[in-house]
Amino acid sequence: MSSLPTLDEVLADAVVVSLPMRVRFRGITTREAMLVRGPAGWGEFAPFPEYADDEASHWLQSAIEAAWIGPPPTLRDRVAVNATVPAVDAAQVPALLGRYPGARTAKVKVAERGQNLADDVARVNAVRAHIPCVRVDANGGWTVDEAVTALHALTADGPLEYAEQPCASVPELVEVRRRVPAVRVAADESIRRADDPLKVVRAGGADIAVVKVAPLGGMRRLLALADELSEYGVPVVVSSALDTAVGIAAGVAAAAALPDLHFACGLGTGGLFESDVAEPREPVDGALGVASVTPDPARVADLAATPERARWWIERVRRCHGLLEQRDPQLFV
Template identity: 70%
Template structure:
């Protein structure tokens, strides 16, 4: 199967509008199967075992297609990178009608004052504000920061470990959301059993596919923990899978982090337009001209192909 996948693959390099998650170019391997297009875009620092989940998600999309969906639109949040407060209005303008914004905080080289200014700028036009620290704070830093930032819908991954999340949750009134502690864990429910999270952030690729997200949502519901489906900085192809998973959930009370396509200067397909804070659900088919224009170098294509072969061996 892997050679068939590679024969129908395209490795792309997408330029980003601003630095996000420490990168300015997003690479991914896209491939077409009988059910549509799939994406393999595990971040380059991930090992082959972890990357295998991302490949499984792409194979599911290309060879099985989406699960049964219950709605045809999904509410989304605006995403605000760690930019100066003065740049916030121009970023929020890309998300017309959005009521919720996720704001990156705890960026290396920045201060809590920078975070407060950014969050306050977002509050001027958003009903709900959530922050994402990507595990960048210690417990003491998280407690201090969350007390200073004021009312938030939740704080996503304020610290790196489950034990730290549990400690922060005991000491602040802000709800705590777990991201890395779920998607990088062999036991995604451990963080919930440990009393370390009020909300779970889930992403299709690292969990191995859309159906895995739906199954995990059902398990978490037994603990009273809602989920928010978010993007793994996916291209338009991968975003289709995220939207399909969100649309398949029986409970969709929280805005999803699935409008990150606005972070790309150019994508492989026309981006879905945010209308009244929502995105339409449906497959994205790459534009052949863009696949050619955004193609990565031959060296990078070879690198992704070799990586896909190694990841496939883990699936076998």
């Protein structure tokens, strides 16, 4: 397939689900998504509700790629994944890590609103008691001065593999790298939500790029960006956008197709859901295998969103599909 499927084709077998979460993550306790089915399998359309249609249309392009074209050829059959630790109390850390058997790396959320640096340090140190390789993710929540103070505090008892998006803007990331050279900086939002994903790298604001399939427009778009980043000597970490099992499968497939994969990927987020659209795939020895995912009809029925929310998602797809038609109907040539 080289052309965009029609709106009717996209919506023909679409279902909208609402997944309950074990803990609050990114400020939400349920994750809504639309699943679409095409000749190559299933795709996922799940841009966060606050995203405008232009940004959300990239997520629809990704869903269409997965369902109408399928994954690219892979180079490995397993992908190492990190444990993901939300901004929970340190006492909850051991139970959370139990969902990631064999994980050798953990990503810890920090800079949560309503919490303080002492909470972050306690959480990171609680993780270190079980997993020595720790990376932190601030989601752009610090100023430069706050980031500098926090990174010194968070490395007082051990190193960090990297700090993901410590500040929101590219100039701030450049300054953090200058002032805290001992901690590598990874860019996430500065890449996936930027008109020019390479801007942060050209400016010297990132040692590592965190890339996600859906926001970039699909698996092949991710691979193309990773190839460009490699020319700057910047490796990538493939991560989840809080995906259902369908979206995780696309992320694993993209990671498995990369020529080089130096870091554990942030694709082990399925454990954050109380229930998923398919049987949960727990990491084995810290890695996920490459495999297609078909939603389980009984699970999908149990997780079905309300009719009102389903209509909201259908209208959103309608608008995003129109944007894709205007942008380039030959999206996948």
